[in-house]
Amino acid sequence: MNPSMPPVAELVGVTQRYGALTALDGLDLAVRPGELLALLGPNGAGKSTSIGVLLGLMRPQSGQARLFGGDPQDVVSRRRIGVMLQSAALPATLRVGELLRLTASYYPAPRPLAESAALAGVDDLLTRPYGKLSGGQQRRVQFALALCGRPALLFLDEPTVGMDIEARQKLWAAIRSLVGEGCAVVLTTHYLEEAEALAQRVVVMGQGRVLTEGSVDELRGRVGMTRIRCLSDLDADAVAGWTHVTAAGREEGRLVVTTAAAESVLRRLLDADTTLSELEVRRAGLAEAFVELSRQDKEAA
Structure with a gap:
């Protein structure tokens, strides 16, 4: 990624409105050459509308x-x-090779099939x-169609939905390869571990603007959250109600607590x-940061 390039x-x-609903609210967004930008936000944040405007669909x-x-x-x-x-509506009777040849024919210098x-x-x-x-196989074919024109910019909207873990990891490797070639990628995903694994830059949206x-x-670092994980018989719902606790639950039989005040919560847990x-x-991951940023936005609204 070269930030000095346009x-x-x-x-x-x-700004984009649908009746009384404001989908985009004076949004500024830029994608740089060779970067992988993850666009995150809850449903209704404006991600799909942003992509639709960038694609010229509206x-x-x-x-x-x-x-x-x-x-x-x-x-x-x-x-x-x-x-x-x-989602993509493609001719069901065409073979995969035929779909690839047909799509590649629309571009001046496509990749070899x-x-x-x-x-x-x-x-x-x-x-x-x-x-x-299968659904996962169709998603891989759709990915092949998206890259066959040798794009300088690739839009991937929930690309790994329906894929198993192995297929998802292979697609991640392919995306990294494309970025290594200099292709810019805009990724929207509900799998926050996907954004954490791939993104060079993350934009979190809410109510049609960048949060x-x-x-x-x-x-x-911006949300300053810490994740505490331990073996304990304490009731997770009760811990969730403690002061300074943002969330509490169980993962694989262990109590997991997210907090912005780790020292005081640790003392209370041990007591x-x-x-x-x-x-x-450990420091919270992107998932916890995203939840906290979305919560702050709702409170501000």
């Missing part, structure tokens, strides 16, 4: 949208992007009809359960 995609003061009611410095609806700009949306298939892990599916594939942005480490053992204390 953005490959940009929203400047974009015009901003106010503000500006730019794709490679030009109009997102310009065909020259659109030939430089690849898109994998949450074998290369696209290998990157997406669909080499063994080329002769199979698309409609006969915060930065690297994963910067977001963790409340003298048999407490296997104590682990």
Whole structure:
């Protein structure tokens, strides 16, 4: 990623309303060449609308949208992007190889079919009809179609939904390879471990605007949350009601507590359960940071 280069995609003061609902509220967003940007937020935060405006699927009611410095609806700009949306209606009777050849024909310098298939892990599916594939296999084919035009900017909207762990990890490796080639990627996902594993920069959205942005480490540090994990018979619901406790629950039989005041909560845990053992204390991950940022936004609203 080179921050000194102009953005490959940009929203400047974009507002988008649907009746009384404000989907985007003066949103500023920029995607730099060669970066993987994770766009996070609860349902209704404005993520899908942002992508729709950047793709030229809708015009901003106010503000500006730019794709490679030009109009997102310009065909020259659109030939430089690849898109994998949450759902895709593809001809069920066409074979995977036929779909790849057809899609590649729309681009001036596409990847060779074998290369696209290998990157997406669909080499063994080329002769199979698309409609006969499982949901996870269809997602991998959709990924192959998104990258076959050799895009400079790739939009991935919930790309690993329906995939098993092995397929998800292979797709992560392919995404890292594309970023290594200089491709910019915009990723939206509800799997926060996915954003944590892949993103160079994270933008957290809420109510149509940016709540915060930065690297994963910067977001963790910004909320100052700590995760305490231990073996204890204490009731998780009761602990959740303690002062300074943000959340409490159980994972694999262990009590897990998230807090912004680790020292005082630790003292209370040890006082409340003298048999407490296997104590682990670490800085909260992106998931806890995201929950806390979303909570703060709701309180402010």
